[in-house]
Amino acid sequence: xxxxxxxxxxxxxxxxxxxKTVRYDVILTGGLFDPESRVFLESSGTHTxxxxxxxxxxxxxxxxxxxxxxxxxxxxxxxxxxxxxLEVSEQNKTLExxxxxxxxxxxxxxxxxxxxxxxxxxVLLDMVGVAAGLYRRGTRYVRVPTTLVGLIDAGIGxxxxxxxxxxxxxxGAYHPPVAALLDRTFLxxxxxxxxxNGMAEILKxxxxxxxxxxxxxxxxxxxLVAERFQGRTPAGDRAACEVVRHAVGxxxxxxxxxxxxxxxxxxxxxxxxxxxxxxxxxLPELLHGEAVAIDMAVFVVIACRRGxxxxxxxxxxxxxxxxxxxxxxxxxxxxxxxxxxxxxxVRHRGGMARLxxxxxxxxxxxxxxxxxxxxxxxxxxxxxxxGEDAERAGGG
Amino acid sequence: xxxxxxxxxxxxxxxxxxxKTVRYDVILTGGLFDPESRVFLESSGTHTxxxxxxxxxxxxxxxxxxxxxxxxxxxxxxxxxxxxxLEVSEQNKTLExxxxxxxxxxxxxxxxxxxxxxxxxxVLLDMVGVAAGLYRRGTRYVRVPTTLVGLIDAGIGxxxxxxxxxxxxxxGAYHPPVAALLDRTFLxxxxxxxxxNGMAEILKxxxxxxxxxxxxxxxxxxxLVAERFQGRTPAGDRAACEVVRHAVGxxxxxxxxxxxxxxxxxxxxxxxxxxxxxxxxxLPELLHGEAVAIDMAVFVVIACRRGxxxxxxxxxxxxxxxxxxxxxxxxxxxxxxxxxxxxxxVRHRGGMARLxxxxxxxxxxxxxxxxxxxxxxxxxxxxxxxGEDAERAGGG
Numbered sequence: 085x086x087x088x089x090x091x092x093x094x095x096x097x098x099x100x101x102x103x104k105t106v107r108y109d110v111i112l113t114g115g116l117f118d119p120e121s122r123v124f125l126e127s128s129g130t131h132t133x134x135x136x137x138x139x140x141x142x143x144x145x146x147x148x149x150x151x152x153x154x155x156x157x158x159x160x161x162x163x164x165x166x167x168x169x170l171e172v173s174e175q176n177k178t179l180e181x182x183x184x185x186x187x188x189x190x191x192x193x194x195x196x197x198x199x200x201x202x203x204x205x206x207v208l209l210d211m212v213g214v215a216a217g218l219y220r221r222g223t224r225y226v227r228v229p230t231t232l233v234g235l236i237d238a239g240i241g242x243x244x245x246x247x248x249x250x251x252x253x254x255x256g257a258y259h260p261p262v263a264a265l266l267d268r269t270f271l272x273x274x275x276x277x278x279x280x281n282g283m284a285e286i287l288k289x290x291x292x293x294x295x296x297x298x299x300x301x302x303x304x305x306x307x308l309v310a311e312r313f314q315g316r317t318p319a320g321d322r323a324a325c326e327v328v329r330h331a332v333g334x335x336x337x338x339x340x341x342x343x344x345x346x347x348x349x350x351x352x353x354x355x356x357x358x359x360x361x362x363x364x365x366x367l368p369e370l371l372h373g374e375a376v377a378i379d380m381a382v383f384v385v386i387a388c389r390r391g392x393x394x395x396x397x398x399x400x401x402x403x404x405x406x407x408x409x410x411x412x413x414x415x416x417x418x419x420x421x422x423x424x425x426x427x428x429x430v431r432h433r434g435g436m437a438r439l440x441x442x443x444x445x446x447x448x449x450x451x452x453x454x455x456x457x458x459x460x461x462x463x464x465x466x467x468x469x470x471g472e473d474a475e476r477a478g479g480g
Numbered sequence: 481x482x483x484x485x486x487x488x489x490x491x492x493x494x495x496x497x498x499x500k501t502v503r504y505d506v507i508l509t510g511g512l513f514d515p516e517s518r519v520f521l522e523s524s525g526t527h528t529x530x531x532x533x534x535x536x537x538x539x540x541x542x543x544x545x546x547x548x549x550x551x552x553x554x555x556x557x558x559x560x561x562x563x564x565x566l567e568v569s570e571q572n573k574t575l576e577x578x579x580x581x582x583x584x585x586x587x588x589x590x591x592x593x594x595x596x597x598x599x600x601x602x603v604l605l606d607m608v609g610v611a612a613g614l615y616r617r618g619t620r621y622v623r624v625p626t627t628l629v630g631l632i633d634a635g636i637g638x639x640x641x642x643x644x645x646x647x648x649x650x651x652g653a654y655h656p657p658v659a660a661l662l663d664r665t666f667l668x669x670x671x672x673x674x675x676x677n678g679m680a681e682i683l684k685x686x687x688x689x690x691x692x693x694x695x696x697x698x699x700x701x702x703x704l705v706a707e708r709f710q711g712r713t714p715a716g717d718r719a720a721c722e723v724v725r726h727a728v729g730x731x732x733x734x735x736x737x738x739x740x741x742x743x744x745x746x747x748x749x750x751x752x753x754x755x756x757x758x759x760x761x762x763l764p765e766l767l768h769g770e771a772v773a774i775d776m777a778v779f780v781v782i783a784c785r786r787g788x789x790x791x792x793x794x795x796x797x798x799x800x801x802x803x804x805x806x807x808x809x810x811x812x813x814x815x816x817x818x819x820x821x822x823x824x825x826v827r828h829r830g831g832m833a834r835l836x837x838x839x840x841x842x843x844x845x846x847x848x849x850x851x852x853x854x855x856x857x858x859x860x861x862x863x864x865x866x867g868e869d870a871e872r873a874g875g876g
Contacts, residue, residue: 102502102503104499111492217653244617
């Protein structure tokens, strides 16, 4: 950290300039809570004299599935801890639950160097991130994602967020964790719908920058889902390793150069232009990745109509979305929702839409001129494609 | 902004490194809302095609005193605006009021480059700063302090804060404004108690780093208070200019090198070791600066007992505190409050007390070994001094 102070000309004041460096580790590990592993102990901050203390926020479902072995691990290593179990969803990812976390932090008492630990899916990680960002103007925290979307997206970036007044992630900060600990073994207990939810973000990464990743997904998606990324066969293990490495490495490369989003034309915003409005409008029906899949499908169709994606690539992409068990459209997609979504995106991206559109598979460009009519035409085309599929399925 | 991504050894993951530069202007101006001034228009961010829009949060008292001329100014310059008037105090400087600001922001609709403007005292600036920091993960804002403490302290740094569960500024962020516009004319309507409140922070700056500023205060304090920093006489104008320039310049110099408080031994924390506990315990009786004055008096006495400050300097300092109309002790100062305050300070400063103690006038050192007993002895000494003063006053 460094900074300086300049006196403005003619004694009219001062300019303060300061630089901040952030650095965090994203660690691939297996068996994070196996008794012999020391990754959790060593990567989550400083130990002071009296042993290790940890304040841990954990998702209720994760606690039910993995709480016993996590407690056994902590006891085995004589960690003194408080485990705060929360039932979280997009509906209660709000200031009220942040306040609950803060009250528990006050009761437990942590000093400025003891990290908060968050164990759960994207919603929990987003919300604990907000609490950590606010607590004492920024407290260290460690992310342990337990879902696929957490592992390759929500768990590894700097963004935190909570919903407010019906707007998705309206409040939050850029407050990166000190470490993100990625342990694929948590995915063993994930259902197929939540796997597909994460697959949507992996597909996004493939479409915006990584054609090899797209080919990996197209070839191995059923195997990955069947094995839940656990590598039960050599081929499945290789595919899981490769896909995670491509997806996480790609995401971090995008983030590292734009951690605070000063560049508002962000390739990683692909799939996130109209999806916040779709997701919030359809709560609790749609998962985040499902809304992202619909958004991607709509913009792939638009890109094809504009000649940026070939009809063959469009069909390969839409087929993969469907193969992953993800939707390509939703009954709520109407003119009014799309108008609101576009307006909100323009506000959020500083007065211009900066909509990422795919160029072939593995690249994007940015456009500002997509209208609600063009969006509606794309939705209509997707509905017709869906109708044809349904007919074919019915006829077969 | 820049960043890079390193692959960790043996394919165990990645390290993300990113750098962020912040820069903001602190501008000394007179007549900010005089019709001919363009400082407000030009220093509060970008103008987009359709003219200037501003979302302004203003303190109710300030609105009553200055609202008419602010509206006239905005109308004169054809600014489209929303003025959100809030009644704020340390008691309602909470998440609930942040939520009110956010809802109003959603209703008005601002894009990512339109700054929020905060016009008011330290409490309002702190709270709007929290809302701006959270809104869309960080929205630009401009601070217009209207109190002395705002002008020389709360209005010019990066810190934002709200109280939570009875803890002072428990939640917040380091989210500097894009500009702080300092206009002394607002002080014309301040009462003496609120002037003294700001004088406490100026005295702090003098004690930790600026003996010239101390001499200025000792010589001119009554004149400054009588003229409310408006410079009604040449001597008063010169003193007001000098004091503001020393106090603001000193504060910014301290901040620029430690904007995110990575160094926890901070000279500017002098007066802020036990004062948060005093202030919150005595709400709404004490103003921030009054609690700071008590804290300074206690530690000046301790510094004197340890031989760091001479008895003559101690007496000069205590006399100046009293001359400024500030308290040097409080009935609530007891062993239990001091124990809690010390424990909380240790937590807040990363496991060590790092208590700034004055060394003469104009310098500090840091100590970790002050006990509640030493604090109680100092309080007792201050009470005896107060008793002697009262006796002298009664006997004279």
